[in-house]
Amino acid sequence: xxxxxxxxxxxxxxxxxxxxxxxxxxxxxxxxxxxxxxxxxxxxxxxxxxxxxxxxxxxxxxxxxxxxxxxxxxxxxxxxxxxxxxxxxxxxxxxxxxxxxxxxxxxxxxxxxxxxxxxxxxxxxxxxxxxxxxxxxxxxxxxxxxxxxxxxxxxxxxxxxxxxxxxxxxxxxxxxxxxxxxxxxxxxxxxxxxxxxxxxxxxxxxxxxxxxxxxxxxxxxxxxxxxxxxxxxxxxxxxxxxxxxxx
Amino acid sequence: xxxxxxxxxxxxxxxxxxxxxxxxxxxxxxxxxxxxxxxxxxxxxxxxxxxxxxxxxxxxxxxxxxxxxxxxxxxxxxxxxxxxxxxxxxxxxxxxxxxxxxxxxxxxxxxxxxxxxxxxxxxxxxxxxxxxxxxxxxxxxxxxxxxxxxxxxxxxxxxxxxxxxxxxxxxxxxxxxxxxxxxxxxxxxxxxxxxxxxxxxxxxxxxxxxxxxxxxxxxxxxxxxxxxxxxxxxxxxxxxxxxxxxxxxxxxxxxxxxxxxxxxxxxxxxxxxxxxxxxxxxxxxxxxxxxxxxxxxxxxxxxxxxxxxxxxxxxxxxxxxxxxxxxxxxxxxxxxxxxxxxxxxxxxxxxxxxxxxxxxxxxxxxxxxxxxxxxxxxxxxxxxxxxxxxxxxxxxxxxxxxxxxxxxxxxxxxxxxxxxxxxxxxxxxxxxxxxxxxxxxxxxxxxx
Numbered sequence: 031x032x033x034x035x036x037x038x039x040x041x042x043x044x045x046x047x048x049x050x051x052x053x054x055x056x057x058x059x060x061x062x063x064x065x066x067x068x069x070x071x072x073x074x075x076x077x078x079x080x081x082x083x084x085x086x087x088x089x090x091x092x093x094x095x096x097x098x099x100x101x102x103x104x105x106x107x108x109x110x111x112x113x114x115x116x117x118x119x120x121x122x123x124x125x126x127x128x129x130x131x132x133x134x135x136x137x138x139x140x141x142x143x144x145x146x147x148x149x150x151x152x153x154x155x156x157x158x159x160x161x162x163x164x165x166x167x168x169x170x171x172x173x174x175x176x177x178x179x180x181x182x183x184x185x186x187x188x189x190x191x192x193x194x195x196x197x198x199x200x201x202x203x204x205x206x207x208x209x210x211x212x213x214x215x216x217x218x219x220x221x222x223x224x225x226x227x228x229x230x231x232x233x234x235x236x237x238x239x240x241x242x243x244x245x246x247x248x249x250x251x252x253x254x255x256x257x258x259x260x261x262x263x264x265x266x267x268x269x270x271x272x273x274x275x276x277x
Numbered sequence: 278x279x280x281x282x283x284x285x286x287x288x289x290x291x292x293x294x295x296x297x298x299x300x301x302x303x304x305x306x307x308x309x310x311x312x313x314x315x316x317x318x319x320x321x322x323x324x325x326x327x328x329x330x331x332x333x334x335x336x337x338x339x340x341x342x343x344x345x346x347x348x349x350x351x352x353x354x355x356x357x358x359x360x361x362x363x364x365x366x367x368x369x370x371x372x373x374x375x376x377x378x379x380x381x382x383x384x385x386x387x388x389x390x391x392x393x394x395x396x397x398x399x400x401x402x403x404x405x406x407x408x409x410x411x412x413x414x415x416x417x418x419x420x421x422x423x424x425x426x427x428x429x430x431x432x433x434x435x436x437x438x439x440x441x442x443x444x445x446x447x448x449x450x451x452x453x454x455x456x457x458x459x460x461x462x463x464x465x466x467x468x469x470x471x472x473x474x475x476x477x478x479x480x481x482x483x484x485x486x487x488x489x490x491x492x493x494x495x496x497x498x499x500x501x502x503x504x505x506x507x508x509x510x511x512x513x514x515x516x517x518x519x520x521x522x523x524x525x526x527x528x529x530x531x532x533x534x535x536x537x538x539x540x541x542x543x544x545x546x547x548x549x550x551x552x553x554x555x556x557x558x559x560x561x562x563x564x565x566x567x568x569x570x571x572x573x574x575x576x577x578x579x580x581x582x583x584x585x586x587x588x589x590x591x592x593x594x595x596x597x598x599x600x601x602x603x604x605x606x607x608x609x610x611x612x613x614x615x616x617x618x619x620x621x622x623x624x625x626x627x628x629x630x631x632x633x634x635x636x637x638x639x640x641x642x643x644x645x646x647x648x649x650x651x652x653x654x655x656x657x658x659x660x661x662x663x664x665x666x667x668x669x670x671x672x673x674x675x676x677x678x679x680x681x682x683x684x685x686x687x688x689x690x691x692x693x694x695x696x697x698x699x700x701x702x703x704x705x706x707x708x709x710x711x712x713x714x715x716x717x718x719x720x721x722x723x724x725x
Contacts, residue, residue, distance in 0.1 A: 084627075085624055085627060085628060108630065114628075116624075116625075122621040122622060124626075124639075124640055126647060135629070136629045140629075140630050140631065184629070185628075
């Protein structure tokens with residue numbers, strides 16, 4: 031069975047006013063591949079994955095998803111967001127809705143799934159991330175780790191083919207990081223295509239197919255985790271790794 | 278060291294959290310409370326005494342005037358003054374009570390106003406009941422359907438068939454709401470569920486909805502048949518007045534202000550240049566002009582935009598002006614709320630795949646409006662008070678009626694008493710609104 035390309039990014043360039051934040055970034059992600067993007071802060075890694083689902087506009091370059099090239103209009107934004115789910119550093123749950131309503135909103139209004147069926151599906155998903163008992167609570171009443179797991183369930187409710195994770199654990203304290211990482215690992219093992227910006231090198235070692243190291247808005251090197259994390263080719267990479275691993 | 282010892286021997290101490298204690302509360306009792314808050318030290322005591330002395334000095338003459346030396350029954354102001362020269366003459370309010378409430382609305386037809394307000398009140402009672410779930414729907418139906426009934430009742434005269442049918446439909450809807458509430462509190466099924474199996478045979482797709490519609494249509498037809506011979510005498514808008522008119526103007530503008538404000542606020546933040554500039558111009562133009570000017574303009578200039586044949590009544594013109602004015606202010610309030618929403622909420626909504634309108638309706642506006650409840654109610658309250666300005670352009674609202682008492686030949690010069698009475702009335706209404714908003718805030722508080 032041949033492996034399809036899930037996302038193909040070619041020559042992405044982005045400027046914030048005068049600041050050149052993404053310089054000719056190209057990356058192609060295969061289906062079911064787990065990519066970990068790491069790099070120092072300000073290297074443009076968050077901006078990069080936000081560009082993928084059109085949360086940030088970019089000036090040059092092209093993105094295609096499952097072979098379909100995307101324009102920069104609203105229609106392609108809708109198409110890509112239909113296929114791609116996203117997690118954020120600050121969870122960004124909807125504070126005025128209960129945990130369950132957070133999960134069912136998309137399926138009911140966008141997928142037009144009947145309410146009772148959507149509730150059943152979302153409850154199953156919440157069960158999968160281990161927090162079905164909190165369904166009636168509001169996001170403000172649960173811990174950060176639980177909130178991020180709700181965010182995972184909320185994304186999964188839309189049945190995405192690809193997940194983008196923007197530093198999902200960096201706002202959490204150590205005890206909660208583990209519970210979220212466990213869910214992320216399970217998700218990776220279930221065959222989801224993932225692009226994950228993270229500083230959790232353990233996670234990279236354990237599940238990543240490829241590690242991408244970014245600095246100053248460009249991809250410095252990319253390769254299997256053993257290679258990039260153990261024997262980097264570039265001095266910039268090993269500099270960064272020294273800082274991260276010394277913690 | 279205890280912990281080191283156990284680490285060395287290879288086994289850890291088991292950590293068991295202590296049982297929680299109930300919180301410490303300090304109760305003072307009334308005497309203790311007084312001592313703590315009023316007479317804590319010598320300066321505190323002094324302050325307390327001074328404040329109470331001042332309050333006594335201020336309130337004593339007021340109480341004497343309003344209650345102790347007041348006259349409650351007399352037939353003219355002269356009589357009042359003869360009985361008690363320095364007390365309030367409340368007797369003057371009573372013969373004018375009907376005018377204060379209804380303006381010049383014919384006495385014999387005032388039951389129509391009362392009935393209209395009762396129906397309107399009934400529509401909003403379910404919102405306060407706990408077991409009712411689809412409150413949003415009831416409120417929306419009240420806002421859209423009730424005006425038809427109200428218009429029919431208050432104005433009367435020849436009405437179009439469409440108007441008649443919609444009014445009957447509105448009544449049917451109200452009946453259905455109450456029927457369902459009754460069934461719900463009895464712990465039974467809803468009306469729709471009883472006839473669902475029957476409609477299911479006719480129309481399979483959404484049996485509940487079709488059952489709902491069927492009952493409504495049936496009720497509408499029955500009501501339309503029963504009320505078929507009903508004719509109401511025409512009462513011109515020109516004689517509407519008093520509190521009745523004040524409430525009509527303020528409730529219409531309150532109901533309209535929010536949607537107008539939301540549309541203008543969204544327009545102002547829109548990326549489409551024409552919409553953006555239109556919104557900015559409207560908001561800034563209306564906001565930077567006094568309300569009286571807007572009122573005068575609407576009465577003198579609005580007719581110029583309409584063909585001569587079309588008769589625009591004064592009330593309609595005033596309503597347009599007040600709604601526009603209130604909407605422009607509300608737009609800025611809503612914009613404030615929108616700015617309080619973090620970018621992350623937009624990101625999350627977008628990445629979920631929600632389009633602009635879904636994002637606004639389900640995610641952004643509910644949060645923005647919730648954060649703005651105090652400000653929104655503040656504008657509602659000031660709007661309610663501002664409507665008294667319409668007396669200036671000659672509508673018989675409650676203020677004009679109050680001033681007319683002073684030129685009645687029996688009560689010549691009776692200025693203060695009507696104004697005090699109206700103040701009390703306004704205070705009661707505005708305070709109720711403010712209390713309601715605080716309750717609403719508490720109820721909707723889900724985070725933090």
